[in-house]
Amino acid sequence: MITRFSVAMTGDTAQDLTDHLRRADGQEDCAFVLWRPSTGATRTTALLTAVVHPREGERIVRGTVDFTSAYFLRAATLAAEHGCGLGFIHAHPKGHGWQRLNTIDYEAEASFAAQTQVITGRPLVGLTFAAADAGFGARIWQQQAPRHYAPTEAESVRVVGGRLAVTLNNRLLPVPSVTNRQLRTVSAWGQAAQDDLARLHVGVVGCGSVGMLVVEALARTGIQNLSLFDFDTVEELNLDRLLHATIRDVRLHRDKANLAARTSRRAATAPHFQATPYELSVVEPAGFAAAADCDVIFSCVDRPWPRAVLNLLAYAHLIPVVDGGIAVDARGGRLRGAEWRAHIAAPGRACLECLGQYDPAHVQAERDGSLDDPAYITGLPADHPLRRKENVFVFSTSAAAAQLNQFVTMTTAPGGIADTGAHLYHLTTATLEHREDGCDTGCPYDGMRTLGDDAPVTVTGPHPAAQQARDARARTVRRWPLRARRAVDDLLHRLR
C-alpha cells in the first residue's frame, strides 16, 4: 500500500497537457495518461510517460466533461500493453494551484478505479489541472477492501525540465510559518517562491568540501528537509577544505554525513527543519531508494559510479541532479590554472555522460573495485581526473556557489529564465563557457526518460569501500572510552 505519493512529469508532457486542457471556450476537458512507478524508500512517484489524446467523439464536452467507454478501454488496453498504469486528468478552467477532489470528481473517478486496477494491474491515478496557473492536484486509488477503492492524496506534482515547477499539497506539506530569519532572502524572490523552495526535499550526495558548503547554504536559505549522503569519515587531510570540521571530529572518527546533519541543524532558518544523515553511497540499494525520495539532488561526488547512478535518477526517475566539479592544473608543483563546472542533468538538458563528467568505462572499473586499487590508479595517465588530488578551499566555495546558482536559477527562474545551460569557468582567463544543447542523439539516459523502476539496467550493487568505512567506525566506536567521549561531545554541542 502506497502511503506517501507524488506525481512527476517532464516539461514537454506538462506543455502537451496544458495545450489540450486549457480551452479557448473556457469549458472543462479531459485526457487519459500512462504512468510508471518510481519507488523510493518511503515515497512512490507516478511518472507520466504519455498522454493518450482523445479521438473524435471519444469525449463529450458540455460544461462538465465526460468520456465514452470506448476511450477508457482504448487507453486502459494501451496501458496494459506497455506495462504502464492508467491515469485520468480533467481540468478546472478557473482553478489556481493545488486542486482538491470534490464530490462530483470523487464519484466519477471511483466509478472506474476497480476496472483500471483489473485491466492494468496498477491503481488508477487521478489528476486535476488548474487551468488558470497550470497547477495540478493528484491522488492514487488503492483497494482498501473487496470492491472498495479510496484515494490517497499526493504530496506534490512536479514538472521537471528547464524549470522545476512544483505544485504542493498544503494539507500534507503545510506552508512554512514566516519568520524574520529569512527576511532578506524572501525580499529577493518573494514569499511564494520561498514557500515552494522551502518545501522541496533536497538531497546532497557527498558531504565533502563542496557538499558541506551546499548543505550550509540550503539550511540558511530555509530548505526544511535535507537528506545527506556520505559514507566517509572525517580525516586530518580534510581539514583545509571541510567547513565546520575540527581536529576533534578527526579524533572521534566522525562520519561526514552526521557532521553535515549536525552543522546544518545549527545553521537552519526553517522552523521545522529536518536533516537525515545516510552513511551510505547512492550506489548501494538503500542509498538509491533514499535518494529516490528527493525532489532534487546535489551531486558533490568525484567518482564515476555514483555519477552514473545519479544520471539515471535524473532521466528515468525525473529527479533533477545539480552536478559540478573542480579541476586544478598544478603540473610541476606550480598552479597553472583551475576550472570548475556546474550543470543540471534533467530532461531537455545534456546529461552527465554527454557532458563528459564521467567515462562509462570507469563506472565498470569502480564497480569491480579497480578504482580502489592503487595499482590501477597509478596505471592511469598522470593528468587523469581520477589521479588528481589537488584542491583548495577557495575553489570549493566557487564550485559550490556555481552549483547553488544553477539550483536557484532552475527553481526561481530570474527574469523568467530557468535554464542557462552547463557552465565551465576558467580561473586563468576569467571566462565562462556555456553549453545549452541537450543530450547527444542516441544517449541511453535520455532514452530512459520516465521509465522509473522499469528502466532496463541495474545500477546499484555492493560497495566494499563504503562497507569498510562503516566497519572501521563501528570498531572504534565499540571501544567504550571513545564512545563516551563522543556522547559527551554531542551533548556539549546540543547545549551550546
Ligand SMILES: [Zn+2]
Ligand atoms: Zn473537477
Ligand SMILES: [Zn+2]
Ligand atoms: Zn546524455
